[in-house]
Amino acid sequence: MRNIAFALLIGGLVGILGHVRKRGKIIIPRKTKKFIYLGFLEEVFMGAFTAVVLVISADTDSLFRIIFISILAGIGGDAFLKGLEVFRTDPISGNPKDQTNES
Template identity: 75%
Template sequence: MMRNIAFALLIGGLVGIVGHVRKKGKIVKPRKTKKFIYLGFLEEVLMGALSAVLLVISSDVDSLYKVVYISILAGIGGDAVLEELNVFRTDQKTAIPEDRKKDA
């Protein structure tokens, strides 16, 4: 079981890095601003690895191929969760809906 968890961590983290590079075009390093800490690529790595481990543990797989397959799917799913969270982070008051942009 520990071998499955280790592979899930590794594969989920790698899928997280690939998703980050696909989205941003480069690897963005973590940085600290006055108000908060921006995790950069570590955010996607942690989300992909965590989702892969949780899915592998909950599905109780016995084959290494199933672990790899489930970890890749979970890493992609972790990327989708982060994209949904970015929707909530944007300021809704300043965003202009598409139908109002035509009138302006």
């Protein structure tokens, strides 16, 4: 249980650091007419989730290994979100796919 708590904490912190590195500031969650933008929480959840999954699958009791795996998982969560952005945008125009271009 302690391993999971450390993984959540460290993965979430690395997610926040990745968000600040990518955006330059912390963007708070907000609700628009069509969807809810999670802001920095998106990276926190993804970093924490991937850290917990990797720590559980690694089945380690060493605190150093838990910290190391959690940091790598937080960075990997950020890479996963970048991969999802490729699917959200049109590769030719760079516009989101759900919006239509009216000229």
